[in-house]
Amino acid sequence: xxxxxxxxxxxxxxxxxxxxxxxxxxxxxxxxxxxxxxxxxxxxxxxxxxxxxxxxxxxxxxxxxxxxxxxxxxxxxxxxxxxxxxxxxxxxxxxxxxxxxxxxxxxxxxxxxxxxxxxxxxxxxxxxxxxxxxxxxxxxxxxxxxxxxxxxxxxxxxxxxxxxxxxxxxxxxxxxxxxxxxxxxxxxxxxxxxxxxxxxxxxxxxxxxxxxxxxxxxxxxxxxxxxxxxxxxxxxxxxxxxxxxxxxxxxxxxxxxxxxxxxxxxxxxxxxxxxxxxxxxxxxxxxxxxxxxxxxxxxxxxxxxxxxxxxxxxxxxxxxxxxxxxxxxx
Ligand SMILES: NC(=O)c1ccc[n+]([C@@H]2O[C@H](COP(=O)([O-])OP(=O)(O)OC[C@H]3O[C@@H](n4cnc5c(N)ncnc54)[C@H](OP(=O)(O)O)[C@@H]3O)[C@@H](O)[C@H]2O)c1
Numbered sequence: 335x336x337x338x339x340x341x342x343x344x345x346x347x348x349x350x351x352x353x354x355x356x357x358x359x360x361x362x363x364x365x366x367x368x369x370x371x372x373x374x375x376x377x378x379x380x381x382x383x384x385x386x387x388x389x390x391x392x393x394x395x396x397x398x399x400x401x402x403x404x405x406x407x408x409x410x411x412x413x414x415x416x417x418x419x420x421x422x423x424x425x426x427x428x429x430x431x432x433x434x435x436x437x438x439x440x441x442x443x444x445x446x447x448x449x450x451x452x453x454x455x456x457x458x459x460x461x462x463x464x465x466x467x468x469x470x471x472x473x474x475x476x477x478x479x480x481x482x483x484x485x486x487x488x489x490x491x492x493x494x495x496x497x498x499x500x501x502x503x504x505x506x507x508x509x510x511x512x513x514x515x516x517x518x519x520x521x522x523x524x525x526x527x528x529x530x531x532x533x534x535x536x537x538x539x540x541x542x543x544x545x546x547x548x549x550x551x552x553x554x555x556x557x558x559x560x561x562x563x564x565x566x567x568x569x570x571x572x573x574x575x576x577x578x579x580x581x582x583x584x585x586x587x588x589x590x591x592x593x594x595x596x597x598x599x600x601x602x603x604x605x606x607x608x609x610x611x612x613x614x615x616x617x618x619x620x621x622x623x624x625x626x627x628x629x630x631x632x633x634x635x636x637x638x639x640x641x642x643x644x645x646x647x648x649x650x651x652x653x654x655x656x657x658x659x660x661x662x663x664x
Contacts, residue, residue, distance in 0.1 A: 348642075370633045380415070447483065485520060486516075529553060534662075563593045564612065
């Protein structure tokens with residue numbers, strides 16, 4: 335690939351939302367590297383997606399220690415993309431990583447101990463070849479480790495300068511409030527909660543969004559397209575190369591068929607609005623101002639380009655809202 339020079343108009347396309355009551359702004363659409371960036375994937379494809387994202391003003395790239403497969407390979411590949419293309423623009427990027435799920439053998443390779451979190455972040459920094467990440471998340475609540483210990487580890491890495499902000503992921507409303515209180519007392523406010531939120535997964539509407547607002551915490555929605563279900567990807571069956579077709583994909587083939595009736599109906603609404611279903615599904619989440627950003631995945635530049643189109647038609651009429659809610663509640 336030729337030497338990368340980012341588009342000079344890269345800050346025209348995206349809008350940026352303040353993350354809770356922090357000083358940090360995030361693009362309304364962020365890019366996640368959970369799938370499509372591992373050592374099972376084509377490196378140059380992932381590289382094109384990241385370059386395109388940055389050209390469009392997507393400044394936020396989300397990783398985790400275990401993304402791949404193999405675990406760690408997405409961070410390694412992202413590190414290569416940084417080294418080849420984006421290193422000069424490090425100060426324009428918000429890079430996040432996480433620890434919480436299984437990463438290495440033995441009692442210190444997962445969950446929420448100080449031992450695990452601090453070692454894992456050190457490993458992530460090496461794999462990506464960076465001195466610090468912008469956001470370091472605890473990836474999932476740990477029912478056994480005292481929450482104080484986990485939050486103290488986040489506070490510690492922020493004070494060390496290995497992370498600029500602390501985040502939590504997959505924390506319920508109640509767990510979020512507890513974590514936020516501890517972090518506030520420690521002097522490192524909780525920046526953000528990364529939660530599963532889409533038209534098909536709406537648990538955050540029952541308290542989590544309100545709690546986040548109360549504590550001044552941003553919310554970033556992961557799998558906002560339900561891993562591709564909320565797009566036209568599966569309308570004609572399961573295509574070769576799609577996430578549901580891959581043995582390592584987290585979307586299982588048996589999850590596709592039961593969703594299709596609603597997907598078809600939603601697709602009709604999207605067509606009547608003159609946009610793709612993916613665009614409508616993203617706009618649907620972004621209409622709630624408590625949602626800082628939607629964190630999409632993409633297996634091609636074309637998909638990401640399509641998703642960015644959500645920003646062009648983000649409003650809903652009352653009639654559309656009623657139609658959509660009726661379909662979702664069926
Ligand atoms: N904190 C956590 O526990 C957690 C968990 C999961 C994810 N995440 C984060 O959230 C990010 C996004 O998750 P996700 O990948 O599940 O998000 P998603 O946006 O719901 O799904 C992305 C997939 O949908 C398909 N797609 C995307 N745009 C499309 C379009 N315009 N038309 C047709 N198909 C389209 C692609 O699938 P194909 O591959 O089939 O083309 C793509 O890989 C992850 O990368 C990760 O950073 C966090």
